[in-house]
Amino acid sequence: MGRPVGGDEETRTMITETITTSGAEHSGTVTAELRRGMSTAQALAVFDSLPAVRVEEMFGRWTGSEVPTGSPLDGLLGAYGWHGKRFASAEEVDPLIFEKPGSKKAGAEKPGSKKSGSKKAGAETPGLGKPGSRKPAPGKRVLRRSGPRRRGSLFAVEPAVIPLQLALRLPSLVHHPATAALGRLALPLIRTRRPKARLRMVEYRGVSTATMIYDAQPINDHFRRLDNRTLLGAMDLRGLDSPFFFLLHREPDTLS
Numbered sequence: 001m002g003r004p005v006g007g008d009e010e011t012r013t014m015i016t017e018t019i020t021t022s023g024a025e026h027s028g029t030v031t032a033e034l035r036r037g038m039s040t041a042q043a044l045a046v047f048d049s050l051p052a053v054r055v056e057e058m059f060g061r062w063t064g065s066e067v068p069t070g071s072p073l074d075g076l077l078g079a080y081g082w083h084g085k086r087f088a089s090a091e092e093v094d095p096l097i098f099e100k101p102g103s104k105k106a107g108a109e110k111p112g113s114k115k116s117g118s119k120k121a122g123a124e125t126p127g128l129g130k131p132g133s134r135k136p137a138p139g140k141r142v143l144r145r146s147g148p149r150r151r152g153s154l155f156a157v158e159p160a161v162i163p164l165q166l167a168l169r170l171p172s173l174v175h176h177p178a179t180a181a182l183g184r185l186a187l188p189l190i191r192t193r194r195p196k197a198r199l200r201m202v203e204y205r206g207v208s209t210a211t212m213i214y215d216a217q218p219i220n221d222h223f224r225r226l227d228n229r230t231l232l233g234a235m236d237l238r239g240l241d242s243p244f245f246f247l248l249h250r251e252p253d254t255l256s
Helices: 008-036 040-049 164-169 172-176 177-190
Strands: 060-066 082-087 093-099 154-156 197-204 207-214 219-225 229-239 244-250
Touching: 008 040, 008 219, 008 229, 008 244, 040 229, 040 244, 082 244, 093 197, 093 207, 164 172, 172 177, 197 219
Parallel strands: none
Antiparallel strands: 060 082, 060 244, 082 093, 093 154, 197 207, 207 219, 219 229, 229 244
């Protein structure tokens, strides 16, 4: 179970005040709390306090990390080498990008790091809601093909053959280090170059927001904005009583 950080109303108030009064400057505090872990109820309170995201704001590459809440899926993606997601357009999404064993995450930036805060004044952040920024036309491919697909350590996989229901029924088996090690070796066998999900605006918990819809799994990933480079995702999976939470951090220079 994730580390409690206070009651649900206390959490909601803290998150709302941090974002609305302090702005993105202190959003790293919220992200740090999420990364450390909290209860599902507290994570939902955080999610509900955040603004929606538009589909076109998702385009680009994102590095992922998990939000521990006591979910049976906690730690599973990391154990199998999950790297993140890639959104080339509303119709072309790579929902699951993994790393080869022994490789490091490419392009990841820790929130609040010197690198992420070193941008020159007046420079535009691609994607998330910068007034006056160039918006790609609907359906246009915006992702540079010199990106992760050509990085030998990263590859997209076919979600249809991943046994998610097994993970829910036998979590101790799929979390076992030996199973995870074998799984990481087998993942390259199900790599794909075809998009396996789409982006749509979907109402979730009373708010219409950008949602990644898998082609062949009963999963919707709903997103809310923490700041211009960080999203909180809630994975709604059939058979899972509560959503699985994760963070997405925008990789630099991913838009053409």
